[in-house]
Amino acid sequence: MEKTQDTSKETRHALAQHAKWVLQSQGVAIRDDEASALARQLLRLAAGPPFAPVKPCSPSP
Amino acid sequence: MLALSVTPAGLPTSISGLRALIASGELGVDESIALQHQAVAQHDSFRCVSNHFERDAGSAPRAQPLAGVGLAHKDVFHMSGTSPDCGMNQPRRVSTDEAAVTHRLKREGSSVLAALVMAEHACGATGENRHFPLVLNPLSPDAAVGGSSSGSAVAVAAGLCYGSLGSDTMGSVRIPAATCGIVGFKPTQGLMPTTGMASLAPSLDTVGILARDPDDAATLFFHALGHQEQVTLFGQAGVHGPSFKRRSPPSPRIKYALDHEDPGVRLLPDIRNAIVRFVTHLGGDDNPIILPYFASINRYTDIIFRVEMSNIHLRRLANNPDHLDRGARQLVLAGACMPSTWYTEALHERNGLKAAFIQTLFSNADFLVIPALPTGVPDWEDVHTTSPAFKVQPLLDLFAWMRFVNFLGLPAISVPIAMDQRNRPICVQILTRPGHDATLLAFAAHAMKSFL
Numbered sequence: 001m002e003k004t005q006d007t008s009k010e011t012r013h014a015l016a017q018h019a020k021w022v023l024q025s026q027g028v029a030i031r032d033d034e035a036s037a038l039a040r041q042l043l044r045l046a047a048g049p050p051f052a053p054v055k056p057c058s059p060s061p
Numbered sequence: 062m063l064a065l066s067v068t069p070a071g072l073p074t075s076i077s078g079l080r081a082l083i084a085s086g087e088l089g090v091d092e093s094i095a096l097q098h099q100a101v102a103q104h105d106s107f108r109c110v111s112n113h114f115e116r117d118a119g120s121a122p123r124a125q126p127l128a129g130v131g132l133a134h135k136d137v138f139h140m141s142g143t144s145p146d147c148g149m150n151q152p153r154r155v156s157t158d159e160a161a162v163t164h165r166l167k168r169e170g171s172s173v174l175a176a177l178v179m180a181e182h183a184c185g186a187t188g189e190n191r192h193f194p195l196v197l198n199p200l201s202p203d204a205a206v207g208g209s210s211s212g213s214a215v216a217v218a219a220g221l222c223y224g225s226l227g228s229d230t231m232g233s234v235r236i237p238a239a240t241c242g243i244v245g246f247k248p249t250q251g252l253m254p255t256t257g258m259a260s261l262a263p264s265l266d267t268v269g270i271l272a273r274d275p276d277d278a279a280t281l282f283f284h285a286l287g288h289q290e291q292v293t294l295f296g297q298a299g300v301h302g303p304s305f306k307r308r309s310p311p312s313p314r315i316k317y318a319l320d321h322e323d324p325g326v327r328l329l330p331d332i333r334n335a336i337v338r339f340v341t342h343l344g345g346d347d348n349p350i351i352l353p354y355f356a357s358i359n360r361y362t363d364i365i366f367r368v369e370m371s372n373i374h375l376r377r378l379a380n381n382p383d384h385l386d387r388g389a390r391q392l393v394l395a396g397a398c399m400p401s402t403w404y405t406e407a408l409h410e411r412n413g414l415k416a417a418f419i420q421t422l423f424s425n426a427d428f429l430v431i432p433a434l435p436t437g438v439p440d441w442e443d444v445h446t447t448s449p450a451f452k453v454q455p456l457l458d459l460f461a462w463m464r465f466v467n468f469l470g471l472p473a474i475s476v477p478i479a480m481d482q483r484n485r486p487i488c489v490q491i492l493t494r495p496g497h498d499a500t501l502l503a504f505a506a507h508a509m510k511s512f513l
Contacts, residue, residue, distance in 0.1 A: 045363060
């Protein structure tokens with residue numbers, strides 16, 4: 001569990017740094033706390049449901 | 062809904078009532094517009110007006126279908142010779158452009174009284190805006206006003222205008238309408254041109270209508286359409302008077318859904334019971350359904366919204382760090398950092414999902430009823446982001462049931478069906494197939510009259 005949290009923290013930090021770099025290259029400077037919030041937002045979206053396969057589906061019940 | 066016997070201008074509350082008075086000669090077109098301008102000047106205690114326009118020179122001929130009808134619109138349109146301010150409270154800029162929809166309504170005789178307060182750049186589930194005083198809900202000063210077309214909902218609910226055009230990208234017409242107990246109509250995407258309207262996320266943006274009842278919404282919708290769309294949707298074009306209105310199906314088949322894919326979005330028991338009573342009264346299905354593909358559609362919508370908003374606002378943000386408020390800024394930044402494959406995947410799946418959703422839902426149903434605001438109208442202090450009592454979930458609840466409709470491009474209308482224990486409106490959304498907007502409006506009118 002502890003290892004997972006560490007990995008998640010590392011991923012978040014790496015993503016935050018990447019986001020800072022991407023935005024800086026487009027002329028937008030962001031603070032560290034904004035970069036962290038941004039990383040959390042992106043991870044939330046990444047962890048969402050799988051992309052939907054389009055197939056017939058009956059509503060339930 | 063705020064019960065008005067007459068508007069603050071002392072005029073009938075409905076467009077048909079006003080038009081009857083004008084047609085009979087009891088009220089002049091000029092007199093009607095002058096009284097409405099006077100009311101806007103004297104009765105904006107709710108702080109919903111961002112710019113009160115001068116009266117038009119000359120008056121529309123009495124025979125025009127909207128002559129004497131005062132409207133006021135969200136400040137996202139080129140109108141009355143000015144550019145949209147988009148909720149930034151900047152000095153008004155002159156413009157020679159006119160939005161296609163406001164132009165059409167004006168051509169039919171209506172007058173634009175004012176531009177209305179809104180969330181900055183139309184990005185906000187409430188009317189919170191750091192450039193304007195807090196807009197107040199006519200139903201209760203403690204009650205929040207939804208966004209982003211906040212001023213539109215307040216002006217219509219308070220009776221300051223007969224209707225308002227807004228933009229609906231993630232629910233921005235239906236949310237404020239639901240918080241103020243009025244009708245919020247989002248037509249099928251693409252029916253109303255967005256030319257001359259400031260864009261937030263182009264593939265989700267829709268021009269919508271806020272009105273006091275579905276009949277007024279239908280009147281404004283009809284006259285805001287092009288000739289061909291009038292014929293296709295209403296079976297006739299250019300008709301003066303109420304005869305254009307389509308009838309609701311005699312035995313409508315109604316499905317309903319109550320459970321959200323996000324377990325954090327709960328539905329209050331009072332609201333659940335009111336929706337079940339409403340559907341039962343109208344002869345709908347006995348059991349609720351689970352919306353197909355709901356989670357994936359919401360995720361795709363969130364991705365498209367951020368990326369398209371970023372395409373519009375990132376460069377401006379680079380030039381001016383204060384261009385957006387904190388919430389909108391986070392969305393734009395996320396859109397700029399997202400893997401491009403997420404966006405292309407979302408666009409790629411969109412048509413297939415839309416076809417599958419429509420096939421699943423509407424092959425054996427005419428209408429789908431879902432909640433509008435699952436936890437009702439919140440207090441301002443719970444959803445205002447600088448309030449000490451601010452909570453995230455009530456803010457998310459405001460658009461939880463809204464945004465998937467924009468992804469699918471379906472027509473939807475939010476209507477009040479009851480009042481809760483705090484005397485705040487309980488609203489539902491009614492959805493149908495694309496292009497069945499006229500039938501939807503007729504059904505909504507029938508449902509409200511029969512249930513309330």
